[in-house]
Amino acid sequence: MPELPEVETTLRGIAPHTLGQRVTACVVRNGRLRWPVPEDLHSLLSGQTLLELKRRGKYLLLRFESGHVLWHLGMSGSLRILEVAAAPGKHDHVDVLFANGRCLRFNDPRRFGAVLWTPDSLDEHPLLKHLGPEPLSPSFTVDYLLGNAKRHSLSCKPWVMDAKVVVGVGNIYANEALFAAGIHPLKPANKLTRPQLTRLVLQIQSILRHAIERGGTTLRDFVGGDGKPGYFAQELKAYGRGGKPCVNCGKPLMEKRLAQRSTVYCTLCQR
DNA sequence: CAGCGCCCCTGCCCGC
DNA sequence: TGCGGGCAGGGGCGCT
Structure with a gap:
Protein backbone atom coordinates (compact mmCIF):
# COMPACT_ATOMS: atom_id res chain seq x y z
CA MET A 1 0.00 0.00 0.00
CA PRO A 2 2.25 2.80 1.12
CA GLU A 3 4.04 4.26 -1.83
CA LEU A 4 5.57 7.69 -1.58
CA PRO A 5 2.23 9.50 -2.12
CA GLU A 6 0.61 7.55 0.71
CA VAL A 7 3.51 8.27 3.05
CA GLU A 8 3.25 11.94 2.12
CA THR A 9 -0.50 11.83 2.73
CA THR A 10 0.08 10.17 6.08
CA LEU A 11 2.53 12.92 7.01
CA ARG A 12 0.08 15.67 6.09
CA GLY A 13 -2.71 13.87 7.91
CA ILE A 14 -0.95 13.37 11.23
CA ALA A 15 1.10 16.58 11.40
CA PRO A 16 -1.70 18.97 12.46
CA HIS A 17 -2.58 16.74 15.42
CA THR A 18 0.91 15.88 16.64
CA LEU A 19 3.37 18.61 15.75
CA GLY A 20 4.37 20.65 18.79
CA GLN A 21 2.59 18.20 21.08
CA ARG A 22 4.16 16.53 24.09
CA VAL A 23 4.15 12.74 24.27
CA THR A 24 2.42 11.41 27.36
CA ALA A 25 2.81 7.68 26.74
CA CYS A 26 3.73 4.97 24.24
CA VAL A 27 2.23 1.51 24.06
CA VAL A 28 4.02 -1.27 22.20
CA ARG A 29 1.74 -4.29 21.90
CA ASN A 30 3.85 -6.18 19.41
CA GLY A 31 7.39 -4.91 18.92
CA ARG A 32 8.39 -7.64 16.49
CA LEU A 33 8.40 -5.59 13.30
CA ARG A 34 11.13 -5.59 10.65
CA TRP A 35 13.47 -4.75 13.47
CA PRO A 36 12.52 -4.87 17.13
CA VAL A 37 10.77 -1.73 18.32
CA PRO A 38 12.81 -0.27 21.21
CA GLU A 39 11.44 -1.85 24.36
CA ASP A 40 11.82 1.42 26.23
CA LEU A 41 10.03 3.52 23.61
CA HIS A 42 7.73 4.79 26.35
CA SER A 43 10.58 6.09 28.50
CA LEU A 44 12.45 7.39 25.44
CA LEU A 45 9.56 9.57 24.24
CA SER A 46 7.42 10.40 27.25
CA GLY A 47 7.61 14.07 28.16
CA GLN A 48 9.26 15.02 24.87
CA THR A 49 7.75 17.37 22.34
CA LEU A 50 7.48 16.48 18.66
CA LEU A 51 9.48 19.31 17.13
CA GLU A 52 9.49 18.36 13.47
CA LEU A 53 7.87 15.84 11.14
CA LYS A 54 9.46 15.08 7.76
CA ARG A 55 9.49 12.49 5.01
CA ARG A 56 12.58 11.09 3.34
CA GLY A 57 11.73 8.55 0.66
CA LYS A 58 9.21 6.34 2.38
CA TYR A 59 10.57 7.02 5.85
CA LEU A 60 8.72 9.30 8.25
CA LEU A 61 11.14 11.19 10.46
CA LEU A 62 10.01 12.50 13.83
CA ARG A 63 12.36 14.90 15.61
CA PHE A 64 12.19 15.16 19.40
CA GLU A 65 14.41 17.06 21.81
CA SER A 66 16.83 14.19 22.39
CA GLY A 67 16.70 12.33 19.09
CA HIS A 68 14.66 11.01 16.19
CA VAL A 69 12.16 8.29 15.47
CA LEU A 70 12.37 6.68 12.01
CA TRP A 71 9.02 5.20 11.07
CA HIS A 72 8.54 3.05 7.98
CA LEU A 73 5.16 1.68 6.93
CA GLY A 74 6.57 -1.32 5.07
CA MET A 75 4.17 -3.08 2.72
CA SER A 76 1.02 -3.02 4.78
CA GLY A 77 1.42 -0.44 7.53
CA SER A 78 -0.77 2.56 8.23
CA LEU A 79 -0.66 5.38 10.77
CA ARG A 80 -3.83 7.04 11.91
CA ILE A 81 -4.89 9.71 14.35
CA LEU A 82 -7.58 8.72 16.81
CA GLU A 83 -9.52 11.29 18.82
CA VAL A 84 -9.15 9.05 21.81
CA ALA A 85 -7.31 5.78 22.31
CA ALA A 86 -10.13 3.34 21.64
CA ALA A 87 -9.70 -0.40 22.19
CA PRO A 88 -7.00 -1.69 19.83
CA GLY A 89 -7.86 -4.02 16.99
CA LYS A 90 -5.92 -6.73 15.29
CA HIS A 91 -2.43 -5.67 14.18
CA ASP A 92 -2.57 -2.38 16.09
CA HIS A 93 1.02 -2.76 17.24
CA VAL A 94 2.08 0.68 18.50
CA ASP A 95 0.36 3.74 19.98
CA VAL A 96 1.89 7.13 20.73
CA LEU A 97 -0.30 9.26 22.99
CA PHE A 98 -0.07 13.04 23.06
CA ALA A 99 -0.95 15.71 25.62
CA ASN A 100 -3.88 16.88 23.49
CA GLY A 101 -5.46 13.46 23.94
CA ARG A 102 -4.81 12.26 20.43
CA CYS A 103 -3.53 8.77 19.75
CA LEU A 104 -1.17 8.01 16.87
CA ARG A 105 -1.82 4.36 16.11
CA PHE A 106 0.24 2.04 13.91
CA ASN A 107 -1.44 -0.92 12.26
CA ASP A 108 0.66 -3.32 10.20
CA PRO A 109 -0.63 -6.82 9.35
CA ARG A 110 2.55 -8.01 7.67
CA ARG A 111 4.91 -6.36 10.15
CA PHE A 112 7.39 -5.25 7.50
CA GLY A 113 7.24 -1.78 9.00
CA ALA A 114 9.77 -0.31 11.42
CA VAL A 115 9.88 2.05 14.39
CA LEU A 116 13.44 2.97 15.26
CA TRP A 117 15.02 5.43 17.65
CA THR A 118 18.33 7.23 17.23
CA PRO A 119 19.80 9.94 19.45
CA ASP A 120 22.11 10.95 16.60
CA SER A 121 21.87 13.23 13.60
CA LEU A 122 19.86 11.71 10.78
CA ASP A 123 22.44 12.62 8.14
CA GLU A 124 24.66 9.86 9.44
CA HIS A 125 21.96 7.25 9.82
CA PRO A 126 22.84 4.09 7.86
CA LEU A 127 19.28 3.66 6.56
CA LEU A 128 19.17 7.19 5.16
CA LYS A 129 22.76 8.01 4.29
CA HIS A 130 22.86 6.29 0.92
CA LEU A 131 19.39 7.24 -0.31
CA GLY A 132 19.15 8.82 -3.74
CA PRO A 133 17.43 12.14 -4.45
CA GLU A 134 13.79 12.90 -3.82
CA PRO A 135 11.99 12.52 -7.16
CA LEU A 136 10.11 15.79 -6.69
CA SER A 137 13.18 17.80 -5.71
CA PRO A 138 15.36 19.91 -8.02
CA SER A 139 18.25 17.46 -7.60
CA PHE A 140 16.38 14.79 -9.56
CA THR A 141 17.52 15.77 -13.01
C1' DC B 1 31.12 -1.93 -6.00
C1' DA B 2 27.37 -4.26 -8.83
C1' DG B 3 23.90 -7.58 -9.16
C1' DC B 4 21.23 -11.03 -7.68
C1' DG B 5 18.40 -14.00 -4.54
C1' DC B 6 16.49 -14.40 -0.02
C1' DC B 7 13.93 -13.16 3.70
C1' DC B 8 10.95 -10.83 7.19
C1' DC B 9 5.05 -11.71 7.82
C1' DT B 10 -0.10 -12.07 7.22
C1' DG B 11 -3.93 -12.14 4.14
C1' DC B 12 -6.18 -13.18 0.14
C1' DC B 13 -7.28 -15.45 -4.09
C1' DC B 14 -7.22 -19.32 -7.01
C1' DG B 15 -7.42 -24.11 -8.23
C1' DC B 16 -8.20 -28.67 -6.76
C1' DT C 1 -15.89 -25.74 2.26
C1' DG C 2 -11.06 -26.89 3.27
C1' DC C 3 -6.41 -26.80 2.04
C1' DG C 4 -2.03 -25.87 -0.32
C1' DG C 5 0.42 -22.82 -3.32
C1' DG C 6 1.42 -18.47 -5.08
C1' DC C 7 1.33 -13.80 -4.81
C1' DA C 8 1.16 -8.87 -2.68
C1' DG C 9 2.39 -2.18 -3.21
C1' DG C 10 9.28 -2.62 0.61
C1' DG C 11 13.80 -2.95 1.16
C1' DG C 12 17.93 -4.54 3.93
C1' DC C 13 21.35 -8.07 3.86
C1' DG C 14 24.63 -11.48 2.55
C1' DC C 15 26.67 -13.85 -1.03
C1' DT C 16 29.14 -14.14 -5.55
Missing part, protein backbone atom coordinates in the same frame (compact mmCIF):
# COMPACT_ATOMS: atom_id res chain seq x y z
CA VAL A 142 18.12 14.10 -16.35
CA ASP A 143 21.85 14.69 -16.00
CA TYR A 144 21.92 13.06 -12.60
CA LEU A 145 19.97 10.05 -13.87
CA LEU A 146 22.14 9.75 -16.97
CA GLY A 147 25.30 9.76 -14.88
CA ASN A 148 23.88 7.10 -12.58
CA ALA A 149 22.51 4.92 -15.40
CA LYS A 150 25.94 4.68 -17.05
CA ARG A 151 27.22 2.62 -14.13
CA HIS A 152 24.42 0.05 -14.25
CA SER A 153 23.92 -2.77 -16.71
CA LEU A 154 20.85 -4.23 -15.02
CA SER A 155 17.32 -3.86 -16.40
CA CYS A 156 16.01 -0.34 -16.01
CA LYS A 157 12.95 -1.33 -13.96
CA PRO A 158 14.77 -2.76 -10.93
CA TRP A 159 17.29 0.02 -11.42
CA VAL A 160 14.74 2.80 -11.11
CA MET A 161 13.17 1.05 -8.12
CA ASP A 162 16.49 1.12 -6.27
CA ALA A 163 16.31 3.73 -3.50
CA LYS A 164 19.99 4.52 -4.04
CA VAL A 165 19.08 5.74 -7.54
CA VAL A 166 15.91 7.64 -6.62
CA VAL A 167 13.63 7.20 -3.62
CA GLY A 168 9.92 6.57 -3.63
CA VAL A 169 9.45 4.71 -6.91
CA GLY A 170 7.85 1.40 -5.94
CA ASN A 171 6.67 -1.39 -8.16
CA ILE A 172 3.41 0.26 -9.17
CA TYR A 173 4.95 3.56 -10.17
CA ALA A 174 7.92 1.93 -11.87
CA ASN A 175 5.51 0.04 -14.12
CA GLU A 176 3.42 3.16 -14.73
CA ALA A 177 6.31 5.53 -15.34
CA LEU A 178 8.06 3.19 -17.78
CA PHE A 179 4.81 2.67 -19.64
CA ALA A 180 4.13 6.39 -19.84
CA ALA A 181 7.71 7.06 -20.94
CA GLY A 182 7.60 4.33 -23.59
CA ILE A 183 10.58 2.48 -22.14
CA HIS A 184 10.89 -1.30 -22.14
CA PRO A 185 11.39 -2.45 -18.52
CA LEU A 186 14.02 -5.02 -19.53
CA LYS A 187 16.20 -2.47 -21.30
CA PRO A 188 19.53 -2.13 -19.48
CA ALA A 189 19.86 1.15 -17.60
CA ASN A 190 23.09 2.00 -19.36
CA LYS A 191 21.40 1.68 -22.77
CA LEU A 192 18.79 4.30 -22.05
CA THR A 193 19.05 7.37 -24.25
CA ARG A 194 18.89 10.94 -23.06
CA PRO A 195 15.42 11.44 -24.59
CA GLN A 196 14.20 8.32 -22.79
CA LEU A 197 15.63 9.49 -19.46
CA THR A 198 14.10 12.91 -20.01
CA ARG A 199 10.71 11.31 -20.44
CA LEU A 200 11.31 9.05 -17.45
CA VAL A 201 12.08 11.97 -15.14
CA LEU A 202 9.01 13.85 -16.32
CA GLN A 203 6.72 10.85 -16.00
CA ILE A 204 7.94 9.86 -12.55
CA GLN A 205 7.35 13.41 -11.35
CA SER A 206 4.02 13.78 -13.06
CA ILE A 207 2.66 10.46 -11.78
CA LEU A 208 3.86 11.01 -8.22
CA ARG A 209 2.51 14.56 -8.12
CA HIS A 210 -0.83 13.42 -9.42
CA ALA A 211 -0.96 10.57 -6.91
CA ILE A 212 -0.09 12.90 -4.03
CA GLU A 213 -2.94 15.18 -5.04
CA ARG A 214 -5.26 12.22 -4.81
CA GLY A 215 -3.26 10.42 -2.15
CA GLY A 216 -5.91 10.60 0.50
CA THR A 217 -8.17 8.35 -1.46
CA THR A 218 -5.93 5.34 -1.37
CA LEU A 219 -5.14 5.77 2.28
CA ARG A 220 -8.75 6.22 3.34
CA ASP A 221 -9.93 3.28 1.29
CA PHE A 222 -7.17 1.08 2.57
CA VAL A 223 -7.58 1.96 6.19
CA GLY A 224 -11.33 1.92 6.04
CA GLY A 225 -11.97 -1.22 4.18
CA ASP A 226 -10.96 -3.95 1.90
CA GLY A 227 -7.45 -2.90 0.93
CA LYS A 228 -8.38 -2.26 -2.68
CA PRO A 229 -6.82 0.93 -3.94
CA GLY A 230 -9.27 3.69 -4.80
CA TYR A 231 -7.93 5.78 -7.61
CA PHE A 232 -5.50 3.11 -8.76
CA ALA A 233 -8.15 0.91 -10.29
CA GLN A 234 -9.34 3.78 -12.46
CA GLU A 235 -6.07 5.27 -13.53
CA LEU A 236 -3.45 2.55 -13.74
CA LYS A 237 -2.50 1.87 -17.33
CA ALA A 238 0.02 -0.94 -16.83
CA TYR A 239 0.14 -2.30 -13.27
CA GLY A 240 -2.39 -5.06 -12.75
CA ARG A 241 -3.42 -5.02 -16.43
CA GLY A 242 -1.42 -7.96 -17.75
CA GLY A 243 -3.22 -9.54 -20.73
CA LYS A 244 -5.55 -6.56 -21.05
CA PRO A 245 -5.32 -4.30 -24.11
CA CYS A 246 -2.74 -1.52 -24.13
CA VAL A 247 -4.55 1.82 -23.83
CA ASN A 248 -2.42 3.19 -26.69
CA CYS A 249 -2.37 0.43 -29.30
CA GLY A 250 -4.75 -2.27 -28.08
CA LYS A 251 -2.24 -5.10 -28.03
CA PRO A 252 -2.53 -7.30 -24.93
CA LEU A 253 0.00 -6.22 -22.31
CA MET A 254 2.84 -8.60 -21.46
CA GLU A 255 3.29 -9.65 -17.84
CA LYS A 256 6.52 -11.14 -16.47
CA ARG A 257 8.30 -11.46 -13.16
CA LEU A 258 11.43 -9.40 -13.04
CA ALA A 259 13.57 -9.42 -9.92
CA GLN A 260 10.66 -11.07 -8.07
CA ARG A 261 8.27 -8.25 -8.98
CA SER A 262 5.36 -8.35 -11.36
CA THR A 263 6.18 -6.37 -14.47
CA VAL A 264 3.63 -5.29 -17.05
CA TYR A 265 4.42 -3.62 -20.35
CA CYS A 266 3.47 -3.21 -23.99
CA THR A 267 5.88 -4.84 -26.41
CA LEU A 268 4.88 -2.36 -29.14
CA CYS A 269 4.79 0.92 -27.22
CA GLN A 270 7.78 0.34 -24.93
CA ARG A 271 11.21 0.03 -26.49
Whole structure:
Protein backbone atom coordinates (compact mmCIF):
# COMPACT_ATOMS: atom_id res chain seq x y z
CA MET A 1 0.00 0.00 0.00
CA PRO A 2 2.25 2.80 1.12
CA GLU A 3 4.04 4.26 -1.83
CA LEU A 4 5.57 7.69 -1.58
CA PRO A 5 2.23 9.50 -2.12
CA GLU A 6 0.61 7.55 0.71
CA VAL A 7 3.51 8.27 3.05
CA GLU A 8 3.25 11.94 2.12
CA THR A 9 -0.50 11.83 2.73
CA THR A 10 0.08 10.17 6.08
CA LEU A 11 2.53 12.92 7.01
CA ARG A 12 0.08 15.67 6.09
CA GLY A 13 -2.71 13.87 7.91
CA ILE A 14 -0.95 13.37 11.23
CA ALA A 15 1.10 16.58 11.40
CA PRO A 16 -1.70 18.97 12.46
CA HIS A 17 -2.58 16.74 15.42
CA THR A 18 0.91 15.88 16.64
CA LEU A 19 3.37 18.61 15.75
CA GLY A 20 4.37 20.65 18.79
CA GLN A 21 2.59 18.20 21.08
CA ARG A 22 4.16 16.53 24.09
CA VAL A 23 4.15 12.74 24.27
CA THR A 24 2.42 11.41 27.36
CA ALA A 25 2.81 7.68 26.74
CA CYS A 26 3.73 4.97 24.24
CA VAL A 27 2.23 1.51 24.06
CA VAL A 28 4.02 -1.27 22.20
CA ARG A 29 1.74 -4.29 21.90
CA ASN A 30 3.85 -6.18 19.41
CA GLY A 31 7.39 -4.91 18.92
CA ARG A 32 8.39 -7.64 16.49
CA LEU A 33 8.40 -5.59 13.30
CA ARG A 34 11.13 -5.59 10.65
CA TRP A 35 13.47 -4.75 13.47
CA PRO A 36 12.52 -4.87 17.13
CA VAL A 37 10.77 -1.73 18.32
CA PRO A 38 12.81 -0.27 21.21
CA GLU A 39 11.44 -1.85 24.36
CA ASP A 40 11.82 1.42 26.23
CA LEU A 41 10.03 3.52 23.61
CA HIS A 42 7.73 4.79 26.35
CA SER A 43 10.58 6.09 28.50
CA LEU A 44 12.45 7.39 25.44
CA LEU A 45 9.56 9.57 24.24
CA SER A 46 7.42 10.40 27.25
CA GLY A 47 7.61 14.07 28.16
CA GLN A 48 9.26 15.02 24.87
CA THR A 49 7.75 17.37 22.34
CA LEU A 50 7.48 16.48 18.66
CA LEU A 51 9.48 19.31 17.13
CA GLU A 52 9.49 18.36 13.47
CA LEU A 53 7.87 15.84 11.14
CA LYS A 54 9.46 15.08 7.76
CA ARG A 55 9.49 12.49 5.01
CA ARG A 56 12.58 11.09 3.34
CA GLY A 57 11.73 8.55 0.66
CA LYS A 58 9.21 6.34 2.38
CA TYR A 59 10.57 7.02 5.85
CA LEU A 60 8.72 9.30 8.25
CA LEU A 61 11.14 11.19 10.46
CA LEU A 62 10.01 12.50 13.83
CA ARG A 63 12.36 14.90 15.61
CA PHE A 64 12.19 15.16 19.40
CA GLU A 65 14.41 17.06 21.81
CA SER A 66 16.83 14.19 22.39
CA GLY A 67 16.70 12.33 19.09
CA HIS A 68 14.66 11.01 16.19
CA VAL A 69 12.16 8.29 15.47
CA LEU A 70 12.37 6.68 12.01
CA TRP A 71 9.02 5.20 11.07
CA HIS A 72 8.54 3.05 7.98
CA LEU A 73 5.16 1.68 6.93
CA GLY A 74 6.57 -1.32 5.07
CA MET A 75 4.17 -3.08 2.72
CA SER A 76 1.02 -3.02 4.78
CA GLY A 77 1.42 -0.44 7.53
CA SER A 78 -0.77 2.56 8.23
CA LEU A 79 -0.66 5.38 10.77
CA ARG A 80 -3.83 7.04 11.91
CA ILE A 81 -4.89 9.71 14.35
CA LEU A 82 -7.58 8.72 16.81
CA GLU A 83 -9.52 11.29 18.82
CA VAL A 84 -9.15 9.05 21.81
CA ALA A 85 -7.31 5.78 22.31
CA ALA A 86 -10.13 3.34 21.64
CA ALA A 87 -9.70 -0.40 22.19
CA PRO A 88 -7.00 -1.69 19.83
CA GLY A 89 -7.86 -4.02 16.99
CA LYS A 90 -5.92 -6.73 15.29
CA HIS A 91 -2.43 -5.67 14.18
CA ASP A 92 -2.57 -2.38 16.09
CA HIS A 93 1.02 -2.76 17.24
CA VAL A 94 2.08 0.68 18.50
CA ASP A 95 0.36 3.74 19.98
CA VAL A 96 1.89 7.13 20.73
CA LEU A 97 -0.30 9.26 22.99
CA PHE A 98 -0.07 13.04 23.06
CA ALA A 99 -0.95 15.71 25.62
CA ASN A 100 -3.88 16.88 23.49
CA GLY A 101 -5.46 13.46 23.94
CA ARG A 102 -4.81 12.26 20.43
CA CYS A 103 -3.53 8.77 19.75
CA LEU A 104 -1.17 8.01 16.87
CA ARG A 105 -1.82 4.36 16.11
CA PHE A 106 0.24 2.04 13.91
CA ASN A 107 -1.44 -0.92 12.26
CA ASP A 108 0.66 -3.32 10.20
CA PRO A 109 -0.63 -6.82 9.35
CA ARG A 110 2.55 -8.01 7.67
CA ARG A 111 4.91 -6.36 10.15
CA PHE A 112 7.39 -5.25 7.50
CA GLY A 113 7.24 -1.78 9.00
CA ALA A 114 9.77 -0.31 11.42
CA VAL A 115 9.88 2.05 14.39
CA LEU A 116 13.44 2.97 15.26
CA TRP A 117 15.02 5.43 17.65
CA THR A 118 18.33 7.23 17.23
CA PRO A 119 19.80 9.94 19.45
CA ASP A 120 22.11 10.95 16.60
CA SER A 121 21.87 13.23 13.60
CA LEU A 122 19.86 11.71 10.78
CA ASP A 123 22.44 12.62 8.14
CA GLU A 124 24.66 9.86 9.44
CA HIS A 125 21.96 7.25 9.82
CA PRO A 126 22.84 4.09 7.86
CA LEU A 127 19.28 3.66 6.56
CA LEU A 128 19.17 7.19 5.16
CA LYS A 129 22.76 8.01 4.29
CA HIS A 130 22.86 6.29 0.92
CA LEU A 131 19.39 7.24 -0.31
CA GLY A 132 19.15 8.82 -3.74
CA PRO A 133 17.43 12.14 -4.45
CA GLU A 134 13.79 12.90 -3.82
CA PRO A 135 11.99 12.52 -7.16
CA LEU A 136 10.11 15.79 -6.69
CA SER A 137 13.18 17.80 -5.71
CA PRO A 138 15.36 19.91 -8.02
CA SER A 139 18.25 17.46 -7.60
CA PHE A 140 16.38 14.79 -9.56
CA THR A 141 17.52 15.77 -13.01
CA VAL A 142 18.12 14.10 -16.35
CA ASP A 143 21.85 14.69 -16.00
CA TYR A 144 21.92 13.06 -12.60
CA LEU A 145 19.97 10.05 -13.87
CA LEU A 146 22.14 9.75 -16.97
CA GLY A 147 25.30 9.76 -14.88
CA ASN A 148 23.88 7.10 -12.58
CA ALA A 149 22.51 4.92 -15.40
CA LYS A 150 25.94 4.68 -17.05
CA ARG A 151 27.22 2.62 -14.13
CA HIS A 152 24.42 0.05 -14.25
CA SER A 153 23.92 -2.77 -16.71
CA LEU A 154 20.85 -4.23 -15.02
CA SER A 155 17.32 -3.86 -16.40
CA CYS A 156 16.01 -0.34 -16.01
CA LYS A 157 12.95 -1.33 -13.96
CA PRO A 158 14.77 -2.76 -10.93
CA TRP A 159 17.29 0.02 -11.42
CA VAL A 160 14.74 2.80 -11.11
CA MET A 161 13.17 1.05 -8.12
CA ASP A 162 16.49 1.12 -6.27
CA ALA A 163 16.31 3.73 -3.50
CA LYS A 164 19.99 4.52 -4.04
CA VAL A 165 19.08 5.74 -7.54
CA VAL A 166 15.91 7.64 -6.62
CA VAL A 167 13.63 7.20 -3.62
CA GLY A 168 9.92 6.57 -3.63
CA VAL A 169 9.45 4.71 -6.91
CA GLY A 170 7.85 1.40 -5.94
CA ASN A 171 6.67 -1.39 -8.16
CA ILE A 172 3.41 0.26 -9.17
CA TYR A 173 4.95 3.56 -10.17
CA ALA A 174 7.92 1.93 -11.87
CA ASN A 175 5.51 0.04 -14.12
CA GLU A 176 3.42 3.16 -14.73
CA ALA A 177 6.31 5.53 -15.34
CA LEU A 178 8.06 3.19 -17.78
CA PHE A 179 4.81 2.67 -19.64
CA ALA A 180 4.13 6.39 -19.84
CA ALA A 181 7.71 7.06 -20.94
CA GLY A 182 7.60 4.33 -23.59
CA ILE A 183 10.58 2.48 -22.14
CA HIS A 184 10.89 -1.30 -22.14
CA PRO A 185 11.39 -2.45 -18.52
CA LEU A 186 14.02 -5.02 -19.53
CA LYS A 187 16.20 -2.47 -21.30
CA PRO A 188 19.53 -2.13 -19.48
CA ALA A 189 19.86 1.15 -17.60
CA ASN A 190 23.09 2.00 -19.36
CA LYS A 191 21.40 1.68 -22.77
CA LEU A 192 18.79 4.30 -22.05
CA THR A 193 19.05 7.37 -24.25
CA ARG A 194 18.89 10.94 -23.06
CA PRO A 195 15.42 11.44 -24.59
CA GLN A 196 14.20 8.32 -22.79
CA LEU A 197 15.63 9.49 -19.46
CA THR A 198 14.10 12.91 -20.01
CA ARG A 199 10.71 11.31 -20.44
CA LEU A 200 11.31 9.05 -17.45
CA VAL A 201 12.08 11.97 -15.14
CA LEU A 202 9.01 13.85 -16.32
CA GLN A 203 6.72 10.85 -16.00
CA ILE A 204 7.94 9.86 -12.55
CA GLN A 205 7.35 13.41 -11.35
CA SER A 206 4.02 13.78 -13.06
CA ILE A 207 2.66 10.46 -11.78
CA LEU A 208 3.86 11.01 -8.22
CA ARG A 209 2.51 14.56 -8.12
CA HIS A 210 -0.83 13.42 -9.42
CA ALA A 211 -0.96 10.57 -6.91
CA ILE A 212 -0.09 12.90 -4.03
CA GLU A 213 -2.94 15.18 -5.04
CA ARG A 214 -5.26 12.22 -4.81
CA GLY A 215 -3.26 10.42 -2.15
CA GLY A 216 -5.91 10.60 0.50
CA THR A 217 -8.17 8.35 -1.46
CA THR A 218 -5.93 5.34 -1.37
CA LEU A 219 -5.14 5.77 2.28
CA ARG A 220 -8.75 6.22 3.34
CA ASP A 221 -9.93 3.28 1.29
CA PHE A 222 -7.17 1.08 2.57
CA VAL A 223 -7.58 1.96 6.19
CA GLY A 224 -11.33 1.92 6.04
CA GLY A 225 -11.97 -1.22 4.18
CA ASP A 226 -10.96 -3.95 1.90
CA GLY A 227 -7.45 -2.90 0.93
CA LYS A 228 -8.38 -2.26 -2.68
CA PRO A 229 -6.82 0.93 -3.94
CA GLY A 230 -9.27 3.69 -4.80
CA TYR A 231 -7.93 5.78 -7.61
CA PHE A 232 -5.50 3.11 -8.76
CA ALA A 233 -8.15 0.91 -10.29
CA GLN A 234 -9.34 3.78 -12.46
CA GLU A 235 -6.07 5.27 -13.53
CA LEU A 236 -3.45 2.55 -13.74
CA LYS A 237 -2.50 1.87 -17.33
CA ALA A 238 0.02 -0.94 -16.83
CA TYR A 239 0.14 -2.30 -13.27
CA GLY A 240 -2.39 -5.06 -12.75
CA ARG A 241 -3.42 -5.02 -16.43
CA GLY A 242 -1.42 -7.96 -17.75
CA GLY A 243 -3.22 -9.54 -20.73
CA LYS A 244 -5.55 -6.56 -21.05
CA PRO A 245 -5.32 -4.30 -24.11
CA CYS A 246 -2.74 -1.52 -24.13
CA VAL A 247 -4.55 1.82 -23.83
CA ASN A 248 -2.42 3.19 -26.69
CA CYS A 249 -2.37 0.43 -29.30
CA GLY A 250 -4.75 -2.27 -28.08
CA LYS A 251 -2.24 -5.10 -28.03
CA PRO A 252 -2.53 -7.30 -24.93
CA LEU A 253 0.00 -6.22 -22.31
CA MET A 254 2.84 -8.60 -21.46
CA GLU A 255 3.29 -9.65 -17.84
CA LYS A 256 6.52 -11.14 -16.47
CA ARG A 257 8.30 -11.46 -13.16
CA LEU A 258 11.43 -9.40 -13.04
CA ALA A 259 13.57 -9.42 -9.92
CA GLN A 260 10.66 -11.07 -8.07
CA ARG A 261 8.27 -8.25 -8.98
CA SER A 262 5.36 -8.35 -11.36
CA THR A 263 6.18 -6.37 -14.47
CA VAL A 264 3.63 -5.29 -17.05
CA TYR A 265 4.42 -3.62 -20.35
CA CYS A 266 3.47 -3.21 -23.99
CA THR A 267 5.88 -4.84 -26.41
CA LEU A 268 4.88 -2.36 -29.14
CA CYS A 269 4.79 0.92 -27.22
CA GLN A 270 7.78 0.34 -24.93
CA ARG A 271 11.21 0.03 -26.49
C1' DC B 1 31.12 -1.93 -6.00
C1' DA B 2 27.37 -4.26 -8.83
C1' DG B 3 23.90 -7.58 -9.16
C1' DC B 4 21.23 -11.03 -7.68
C1' DG B 5 18.40 -14.00 -4.54
C1' DC B 6 16.49 -14.40 -0.02
C1' DC B 7 13.93 -13.16 3.70
C1' DC B 8 10.95 -10.83 7.19
C1' DC B 9 5.05 -11.71 7.82
C1' DT B 10 -0.10 -12.07 7.22
C1' DG B 11 -3.93 -12.14 4.14
C1' DC B 12 -6.18 -13.18 0.14
C1' DC B 13 -7.28 -15.45 -4.09
C1' DC B 14 -7.22 -19.32 -7.01
C1' DG B 15 -7.42 -24.11 -8.23
C1' DC B 16 -8.20 -28.67 -6.76
C1' DT C 1 -15.89 -25.74 2.26
C1' DG C 2 -11.06 -26.89 3.27
C1' DC C 3 -6.41 -26.80 2.04
C1' DG C 4 -2.03 -25.87 -0.32
C1' DG C 5 0.42 -22.82 -3.32
C1' DG C 6 1.42 -18.47 -5.08
C1' DC C 7 1.33 -13.80 -4.81
C1' DA C 8 1.16 -8.87 -2.68
C1' DG C 9 2.39 -2.18 -3.21
C1' DG C 10 9.28 -2.62 0.61
C1' DG C 11 13.80 -2.95 1.16
C1' DG C 12 17.93 -4.54 3.93
C1' DC C 13 21.35 -8.07 3.86
C1' DG C 14 24.63 -11.48 2.55
C1' DC C 15 26.67 -13.85 -1.03
C1' DT C 16 29.14 -14.14 -5.55
